[in-house]
Amino acid sequence: MCIASCMRTSKLSVSGPTVNSKAALKKPYVILISLDGFRWDYVERFAPPHLSTFIKNGVGAESLIPSFPSKTFPNHYTIATGMYPDNHGIIDNTFYSYEKEATYSISNRAMVQDGSFYGGSPIWVQADKADVVSASYFFVGSEADVQGRRPTYYFPYDHNIKNEVRVKQTLDWLTLPAKKRPHIITLYFSDMDDIGHRFGPNNDEELGKTLLALDNNLGDLFAGVDATGLPVNIIIVSDHGMTEIKNTDLIPIEKIEEDSLYSIANDGAMVHVYPKDNVPVDAIYHFLQEKELHFKVYKTENAPGFEYKPMNKNWGAIQIIPDYGYYFSTLIQIELKKKNPTAVFGVHGYDTDHKDMHGIFYAKGPAFKKGVTIPSVKNIHVYPLMCEILDLEVPNNIDGTIDQLENVLNSSPHKTSKD
Ligand code: AMP
Numbered sequence: 001m002c003i004a005s006c007m008r009t010s011k012l013s014v015s016g017p018t019v020n021s022k023a024a025l026k027k028p029y030v031i032l033i034s035l036d037g038f039r040w041d042y043v044e045r046f047a048p049p050h051l052s053t054f055i056k057n058g059v060g061a062e063s064l065i066p067s068f069p070s071k072t073f074p075n076h077y078t079i080a081t082g083m084y085p086d087n088h089g090i091i092d093n094t095f096y097s098y099e100k101e102a103t104y105s106i107s108n109r110a111m112v113q114d115g116s117f118y119g120g121s122p123i124w125v126q127a128d129k130a131d132v133v134s135a136s137y138f139f140v141g142s143e144a145d146v147q148g149r150r151p152t153y154y155f156p157y158d159h160n161i162k163n164e165v166r167v168k169q170t171l172d173w174l175t176l177p178a179k180k181r182p183h184i185i186t187l188y189f190s191d192m193d194d195i196g197h198r199f200g201p202n203n204d205e206e207l208g209k210t211l212l213a214l215d216n217n218l219g220d221l222f223a224g225v226d227a228t229g230l231p232v233n234i235i236i237v238s239d240h241g242m243t244e245i246k247n248t249d250l251i252p253i254e255k256i257e258e259d260s261l262y263s264i265a266n267d268g269a270m271v272h273v274y275p276k277d278n279v280p281v282d283a284i285y286h287f288l289q290e291k292e293l294h295f296k297v298y299k300t301e302n303a304p305g306f307e308y309k310p311m312n313k314n315w316g317a318i319q320i321i322p323d324y325g326y327y328f329s330t331l332i333q334i335e336l337k338k339k340n341p342t343a344v345f346g347v348h349g350y351d352t353d354h355k356d357m358h359g360i361f362y363a364k365g366p367a368f369k370k371g372v373t374i375p376s377v378k379n380i381h382v383y384p385l386m387c388e389i390l391d392l393e394v395p396n397n398i399d400g401t402i403d404q405l406e407n408v409l410n411s412s413p414h415k416t417s418k419d
């Protein structure tokens with residue numbers, strides 16, 4: 001069933017069980033907020049007032065370590081599922097799928113909404129299985145029919161929906177009658193990624209302005225949540241950080257294309273190479289090695305950056321990885337960038353050994369201790385933390401574990417509910 005919402009163009013959809021079970025009614029609430037591209041050091045650099053107070057009264061990690069590659073789709077879906085990209089299947093923003101014989105791309109709406117690309121049990125699916133109402137004002141995977149399930153309430157992604165609208169809808173969800181009120185809500189804001197790409201992460205003026213506006217949206221959300229009096233736990237994460245590069249340090253992707261030997265997918269900080277039928281991998285490897293200039297060629301099993309031995313066939317047999325500070329792009333894009341008056345801009349996607357790639361983890365609410373800071377932690381561990389708070393079963397095939405984050409929790413987080 002789909003009902004029209006009062007919002008600009010965006011259409012609220014309703015799926016799955018729309019009422020909480022008796023057990024679900026006793027659970028606390030979790031709001032998972034992703035601030036795309038929010039680098040680990042922005043709070044210290046810009047001291048946003050609402051977020052800084054939030055952290056002071058809650059917990060924070062030195063940084064949230066993304067999974068490789070440090071791109072938006074693989075990492076959001078890792079946060080949602082507790083699995084490495086290799087395991088959940090959304091290995092990059094763009095990749096070739098051998099099973100589907102098609103190239104997945106985040107700009108292809110049909111693919112973004114096709115649940116058969118998405119492995120694992122995202123937190124809203126896990127909630128749905130336990131008859132817990134869930135809602136999403138955007139999150140990677142939330143519009144896809146993963147295992148035939150979606151959040152109870154969700155919206156098709158629309159970059160142009162104002163932050164104020166997202167915040168208001170979240171507060172409206174929290175004031176629904178208890179039976180219909182979601183216990184897990186995801187929210188997504190792209191502002192810091194947008195501005196970071198445009199000006200690079202070192203432009204204090206532009207980043208500071210954007211962050212202050214975003215902080216006001218968060219302040220409205222925090223105040224609204226407090227006013228409900230409900231036991232709401234807010235977890236704020238980002239998918240990756242950002243680093244500055246010069247527009248002279250772009251490598252044309254056309255330089256490495258060779259349709260007779262292989263096809264490629266993706267550009268940026270990692271290019272995936274898929275050999276054509278009957279072309280030996282070694283031949284392609286040597287062919288590409290000859291071209292190495294500000295990039296290196298690896299057979300996938302030897303590629304740096306992976307936290308594990310990559311097993312997913314969809315990576316392709318070979319990876320082309322630019323040196324840190326270089327980035328693949330199309331000739332058209334490079335020309336456009338060169339015309340831009342700012343000679344630098346921001347990118348991400350690199351090996352997470354580079355701290356610029358790290359994001360954030362902050363949390364506050366009745367489940368969390370106060371004033372605790374922990375060392376950097378991997379983003380695979382956020383999912384079991386949410387399962388613990390909501391007392392949901394943790395699937396046994398995930399990569400994260402609760403022991404990495406349980407020290408931020410009060411002893412029995414799921415025993416709090418007001419109604
Ligand atoms: P990137 O910086 O290239 O890794 O990707 C960031 C972009 O992903 C943002 O500018 C968003 O527009 C886009 N994006 C984020 N979430 C979604 C979503 N759920 N569906 C489609 N696009 C999204």
Ligand code: ZN
Pocket residue numbers: 036037071072073193239240
């Ligand atoms: Zn991102």
Ligand code: ZN
Pocket residue numbers: 037072193197348
């Ligand atoms: Zn980005």
